[in-house]
Structure formats: C-alpha cells, structure tokens
Amino acid sequence: MLQFDQVSLRFPDAPAPTLRNCTFEVDIGELVVILGPSGCGKTTLLKLVNRLYEATAGQIFFNGKDIQTIPLTALRRQMGYVIQQAGLFPHMTIAQNIAVVPKLLGWSKTEMAARVEELLDLVQLSPDFRQRYPSQLSGGQQQRVGLARALAANPAVLLMDEPFGALDAITRKSLQGELLKLQQQFHKTILFVSHDIEEALRLADRILILNQGHLVQYGTPWQILTQSASPFVEELVGTEDVLKQLSVLSVERVMVTTTSPVPHLPKIDCHASLRAALSLLLKSGQSQLQVMTGETAVGILDLNHIQAVWQDPAGLDTRPLV
Ligand SMILES: Nc1ncnc2c1ncn2[C@@H]1O[C@H](COP(=O)(O)OP(=O)(O)O)[C@@H](O)[C@H]1O
Ligand SMILES: [Mg+2]
Structure with a gap:
C-alpha cells in the first residue's frame, strides 16, 4: 500500500x-x-x-x-x-x-x-x-x-x-x-x-x-x-523490563494442560519462569516445551503463549493465580 x-x-x-x-x-x-x-x-x-x-x-x-x-x-x-x-x-x-x-x-x-x-x-x-x-x-x-x-x-x-x-x-x-x-x-x-x-x-x-x-x-x-x-x-x-516481567510469571500460568506427553520436546518444570522457558525455546529452536511436575507431563507451553502474555498482560488477570 x-x-x-x-x-x-x-x-x-x-x-x-x-x-x-x-x-x-x-x-x-x-x-x-x-x-x-x-x-x-x-x-x-x-x-x-x-x-x-x-x-x-x-x-x-x-x-x-x-x-x-x-x-x-x-x-x-x-x-x-x-x-x-x-x-x-x-x-x-x-x-x-x-x-x-x-x-x-x-x-x-x-x-x-x-x-x-x-x-x-x-x-x-x-x-x-x-x-x-x-x-x-x-x-x-x-x-x-x-x-x-x-x-x-x-x-x-x-x-x-x-x-x-x-x-x-x-x-x-x-x-x-x-x-x-x-x-x-x-x-x-x-x-x-x-x-x-x-x-x-x-x-x-x-x-x-x-x-x-x-x-x-x-x-x-x-x-x-x-x-x-x-x-x-x-x-x-525496555527489553530488560519485559524480560523482568517474564521472570516473575511461571510456566504453569500460561501452559495448556494436557496429560498426554509429546515425545522429543525439551522439558521444563511447571514452576520455572517464562523467561527460562523463552530462553530454552530460543536455544533449542523448538516452538513448544513439555511441561513437567517431577516425572509427570502436565502440559504444553507454546512460544505463542508467551507472546500472547506480553502482548496482552491483562489477559492473565482472568487466570487463577498460582
Ligand atoms: N519545517 C522544518 N524545517 C526545518 N527543520 C525541521 C522542520 N521540521 C522538523 N525539522 C527538524 O527535523 C528534526 C525532526 O523533527 P520531527 O520530525 O518533528 O521529529 P519528531 O516528530 O520525531 O519529534 C528536528 O531536528 C526538527 O527540528
Ligand atoms: Mg513529532
């Protein structure tokens, strides 16, 4: 145009x-x-x-x-x-x-x-x-x-x-x-x-x-x-500020719950921060992570989920706090 x-x-x-x-x-x-x-x-x-x-x-x-x-x-x-x-x-x-x-x-x-x-x-x-x-x-x-x-x-x-x-x-x-x-x-x-x-x-x-x-x-x-x-x-x-925000939010808050594990995805603990998740995603070149509680698969975290959070942090308000 x-x-x-x-x-x-x-x-x-x-x-x-x-x-x-x-x-x-x-x-x-x-x-x-x-x-x-x-x-x-x-x-x-x-x-x-x-x-x-x-x-x-x-x-x-x-x-x-x-x-x-x-x-x-x-x-x-x-x-x-x-x-x-x-x-x-x-x-x-x-x-x-x-x-x-x-x-x-x-x-x-x-x-x-x-x-x-x-x-x-x-x-x-x-x-x-x-x-x-x-x-x-x-x-x-x-x-x-x-x-x-x-x-x-x-x-x-x-x-x-x-x-x-x-x-x-x-x-x-x-x-x-x-x-x-x-x-x-x-x-x-x-x-x-x-x-x-x-x-x-x-x-x-x-x-x-x-x-x-x-x-x-x-x-x-x-x-x-x-x-x-x-x-x-x-x-x-303010890249630093956004990263700061991501470091105070846990993976658990934005993952999609599913108990069926997806093989070969990098694993991350549900209490890890979104900043750690982002870093793992970028390092591994994957777009998804397998979220774990101990040895149990509890969800999937997608790059899009992290993206959605910082584009619209208000969307989080409707989710239960962990
Ligand atoms: N009509 C003009 N004549 C001469 N210099 C101008 C004119 N308009 C803007 N400038 C200069 O161009 C630069 C950029 O201005 P501007 O585009 O208004 O900046 P911004 O909108 O990003 O604050 C400034 O240094 C300003 O002084
Ligand atoms: Mg101007």
Whole structure:
C-alpha cells in the first residue's frame, strides 16, 4: 500500500538530513507504529506521505504509484490525518468539523448530516455533540472528533501523529482500545507516530524504529523485543523490563494442560519462569516445551503463549493465580 524507497529529506539550511535512506513497506490493512525519541524524524516521515513535505531523494509509492505523479488533492483525499490535540477548528461546530472534507468534496447537506451521525456513533459520542464547539469538549472527546473527521471521506490510509499523546493514561488506553476495534472492523492502513513503547506494543502489527533519521529496525513487536537490532532499540523498548516481567510469571500460568506427553520436546518444570522457558525455546529452536511436575507431563507451553502474555498482560488477570 505504501512503499518508501531510499527516502531522504534535508531541510534547507539544515546542517544534516532529517531522514536518511529510509526504505520500508506497509501492507494493506496494516497498523504500523513509528517509534523513536523526540526529534528523530517521526513527524517528518509522516508528512512525506501526504506531501506536506517533499523528499529530497528517493521515492514514495502509494498503491504502486509514485506519489509525485498523483494530483495532490486526490492523494490527500485518500489519507485521513489526525494530530495531537485533534487540531479542530475552534469556530466550527463538531458537525462542521467532521464534515470538512465531505463539504470540500461537494456532498449534499443530507449526505453530510447522515455521515456525521454515523461517525459520531462510531467514535462513541452522543448525537448531542453535533452543535457543540471544540472548547466545550474534553481532550479525549476532541480526539474522538479528530478521528471521526479523519475518517469522514472514508480514506484508505490514516496518518496519526501522536494522537493520544496529550491525554491522561486512562483516556489514552480507552482510545487505543477503540482504535483497535475500529481497525478490526475497517482494516485501514495506518501509520501511527508514538514515542510510547507500551502504546506501540499494544497497537502495532509492525513497529518502525527511527533514530536520528535512520530506520534502525522494522518488525513485529515480538521481533523487536526478542531480536532487538541494537542497544539503542533495547533501551528504547525496555527489553530488560519485559524480560523482568517474564521472570516473575511461571510456566504453569500460561501452559495448556494436557496429560498426554509429546515425545522429543525439551522439558521444563511447571514452576520455572517464562523467561527460562523463552530462553530454552530460543536455544533449542523448538516452538513448544513439555511441561513437567517431577516425572509427570502436565502440559504444553507454546512460544505463542508467551507472546500472547506480553502482548496482552491483562489477559492473565482472568487466570487463577498460582
Ligand atoms: N519545517 C522544518 N524545517 C526545518 N527543520 C525541521 C522542520 N521540521 C522538523 N525539522 C527538524 O527535523 C528534526 C525532526 O523533527 P520531527 O520530525 O518533528 O521529529 P519528531 O516528530 O520525531 O519529534 C528536528 O531536528 C526538527 O527540528
Ligand atoms: Mg513529532
């Protein structure tokens, strides 16, 4: 859906390029989180996609076409843009804010009203919000409107620049959850900028890590974590912290119980930590372990079980503590 080929950008008068030789692809329906410290070039990369900035070298393809060959309005129509603090127009009502792009596209009043109603429902705001102004909404509600506005003309791609960055932790979590739900329903292709590793791990199909304009790693959360490309990545994603979490959880809590032993699998005690299990899995090159209590087989532990735990630690809460 999107393809960067050796893309670089150097601002006029800047001593060094802000982005250097970035090459990566984003598949249809994929949610990619662009992660990195402040100033590393995340926003710049995002703005290249809808041509708010132009690359000074390299090419960007959208649906196989060089974006330079696509008329700007046609390109932007297919890309919803969501920014921090929503960026709503203060003098316009919520309904007018949401309908900005449909209005530009010449939709009728009836069509716009129907779409506004549909979108408010989608982002879980009551229809009463239509006539309010942005200043009369909480930060989280404004962000919901920002998302509704970006979705209004049903774009294929969503560009989201730290959309939940200014919200409190609880509101941020609930909006992340809703974004995931929307994503399951609509399968947009999403580029989502964040500097929050937890947010990245929670949302991303793949994470793209930038450091000083260089793409340093691009992979699934699991790959980023278990095969960090450099000490920079390890520190950024807190590989140590995740390993710490895995060392306080026992194999017993996530294994699948079965009393029929599987021959030839490496064996591990049910009270061993997930960290020890992970280490044994990686060392043995197997994807499963036989879980034992003394000489008795009591279950199977799969790599996927460990993966599921750290991708969604909350899922553990429903299991009995050991
Ligand atoms: N329009 C611009 N002109 C000149 N320099 C810019 C411009 N936009 C961003 N930069 C510089 O590019 C670097 C990356 O900025 P940015 O992409 O906003 O970082 P991030 O979003 O990762 O915090 C920064 O050093 C910033 O000062
Ligand atoms: Mg930024």
